[in-house]
Amino acid sequence: MARIKLELPAHVDFETRIRLRIGDINYGGHLGNDAVLSLIHEARVQFLAHLGYTELNVEGHGIILADAAVVYRAEAFYGDELAIKLALDDFNRYGCDFFYGLTELKSGKEVAKAKTNVVFFDYAARRPVDIPAAFLSRLSQSRGETA
Numbered sequence: 816m817a818r819i820k821l822e823l824p825a826h827v828d829f830e831t832r833i834r835l836r837i838g839d840i841n842y843g844g845h846l847g848n849d850a851v852l853s854l855i856h857e858a859r860v861q862f863l864a865h866l867g868y869t870e871l872n873v874e875g876h877g878i879i880l881a882d883a884a885v886v887y888r889a890e891a892f893y894g895d896e897l898a899i900k901l902a903l904d905d906f907n908r909y910g911c912d913f914f915y916g917l918t919e920l921k922s923g924k925e926v927a928k929a930k931t932n933v934v935f936f937d938y939a940a941r942r943p944v945d946i947p948a949a950f951l952s953r954l955s956q957s958r959g960e961t962a
C-alpha cells in the first residue's frame with residue numbers, strides 16, 4: 816500500500832503548545848499513535864474556542880469528522896513540549912480539511928502531520944449541512960488579524 820503523503824498548507828490559522836502528559840505515552844515509552852488524535856482534537860477545540868465556537872455549536876451547527884490521516888515522523892517523549900499548527904484548506908460545500916503540524920519545540924523536529932476532513936452536520940437531522948457563511952467570515956476575519 817502506498818505511504819500516506821500529507822502536504823501541510825503554507826499558512827497557519829492557529830497555533831498552540833501542549834506538553835506531553837504521562838497518559839500520552841504508551842508502553843513503548845514514546846508518544847502513542849492514538850494520543851496524536853487526542854492532541855489534534857485538543858488543538859481543534861482550542862482553535863474553535865479562539866473563534867468563539869464549540870464543536871457542538873459553530874453558528875448553530877455541529878461538525879463531524881469524515882476521515883483522519885496521520886503520518887508519524889519522529890518519536891516524542893514524556894515532558895516534550897509540542898507546537899501544534901493548525902490550518903484549514905480544501906474547502907467544499909459542506910466542510911474542509913483541518914491540517915495539523917506537530918513539532919517538538921526544543922529541537923524543532925517534526926513529530927507528526929495529520930489532517931481530518933470536517934463536515935458541518937445537523938445532528939438532529941443527521942445529515943451534512945452547508946458551511947455557515949458566518950463561519951467563513953469569522954475565519955477570514957481571524958486570518959486578517961494574524962496576517
Ligand SMILES: CC(C)(COP(=O)(O)OP(=O)(O)OC[C@H]1O[C@@H](n2cnc3c(N)ncnc32)[C@H](O)[C@@H]1OP(=O)(O)O)[C@@H](O)C(=O)NCCC(=O)NCCSC(=O)c1ccc(O)cc1
Nearest residue numbers: 870871878879880881882907909910932934936941942943
Ligand atoms: C461523513 C458523513 C456525515 C457523510 O454523510 P452522508 O449522509 O453519508 O453523506 P452522503 O454520502 O449521503 O452525501 C450527502 C452529501 O454530503 C456530501 N459529503 C459526504 N461526505 C462528505 C465529505 N467528507 N466532505 C464533503 N462533502 C461530503 C456528499 O457529497 C453529498 O452532497 P450532495 O450530493 O450535495 O447532497 C457520514 O458518512 C457519517 O456520519 N460518517 C460517520 C462520521 C463519524 O462517525 N465520525 C467519527 C465520529 S465524529 C468525531 O470524532 C468528532 C466529531 C466532532 C468533533 O468536534 C470531534 C470529533
